[in-house]
Ligand SMILES: [Zn+2]
């Protein structure tokens with residue numbers, strides 16, 4: 001039997017473990033950097049499997065390291081561990097028992113699959129070509145910005161890594177399918193806030209104060225010109241105002257003295273990213289001053305954009321084809337305008353990110369990420385595990401990945 005087939009068959013042995021770990025993590029979701037329970041589960045499993053474990057760096061990350069005992073490269077895999085602050089309505093029997101916390105982005109599955117990788121590797125260590133494996137369990141992918149990945153990179157624990165991979169659940173692809181995007185993968189994701197202050201007045205006498213809502217409207221309309229008139233039409237970028245607050249709905253005769261609004265901007269180019277931030281600030285300041293209103297503008301650079309490393313994504317793509325067959329591996333056409341804090345790893349390391357299909361219409365696994373009814377078809381776990389394992393073997397062997 002060829003190696004890829006053997007890996008797929010062997011992966012089946014770990015299916016129940018992955019499901020059990022996932023159900024525990026799903027039942028007790030934890031948010032941001034505050035993940036004591038998940039951290040303990042991961043640490044205990046890794047220690048029991050014989051991994052060298054480091055915990056508590058990057059606030060609450062866990063790193064498990066396995067040495068094959070043979071010389072070779074250092075390959076890292078990342079899983080995110082955090083849930084979202086929202087109520088679960090998925091109806092699964094292992095639903096969240098924590099109020100307002102729900103694994104609606106599949107990070108419980110990512111963590112459980114990576115524990116499956118840990119177990120597979122430790123029990124089949126002799127088959128591995130050589131080198132070391134670093135499994136990284138990351139907090140705060142969903143924020144607070146700039147997320148756990150940045151802190152992990154700053155901690156230096158991955159400085160010796162030669163290639164790195166990560167993956168995310170994708171409800172658009174069926175369980176058993178894998179998606180790979182060559183080149184640009186995720187956009188930068190940054191936030192901004194504007195606070196306008198003027199003189200409130202009676203709604204019947206607008207000339208005695210400032211109609212701050214009109215000023216906000218002028219600014220918000222003008223912001224769209226940055227995208228449509230100032231950036232090249234063939235380059236991707238988006239600016240969205242996501243909230244606006246002024247006055248109070250029941251009050252119909254007062255022009256408010258304050259208006260706040262905020263949103264996000266996304267781009268695929270560091271120059272465009274800085275340009276948008278600067279231009280939002282200038283437009284806010286000039287329109288506000290033209291209307292006699294004061295303005296405060298703040299922005300935060302959270303997640304950079306990233307491209308998948310050409311070599312690493314190619315190795316993952318072919319590894320997935322070997323394991324699952326060509327028909328089950330999708331070459332994704334378009335990059336995402338969403339962002340992903342895996343970006344921080346790609347800044348310094350040869351790294352790539354792929355997608356794990358989790359869709360199954362019969363099992364009602366059809367809802368988007370972050371939807372209260374989000375569900376995962378667990379038949380996705382064995383194929384995902386096998387793709388990780390075959391990719392690790394391939395990354396260890398491929399000459400395009402150089403040892404440090
Ligand atoms: Zn998410």
Ligand SMILES: [Zn+2]
Nearest residue numbers: 105106141168
């Ligand atoms: Zn996510």
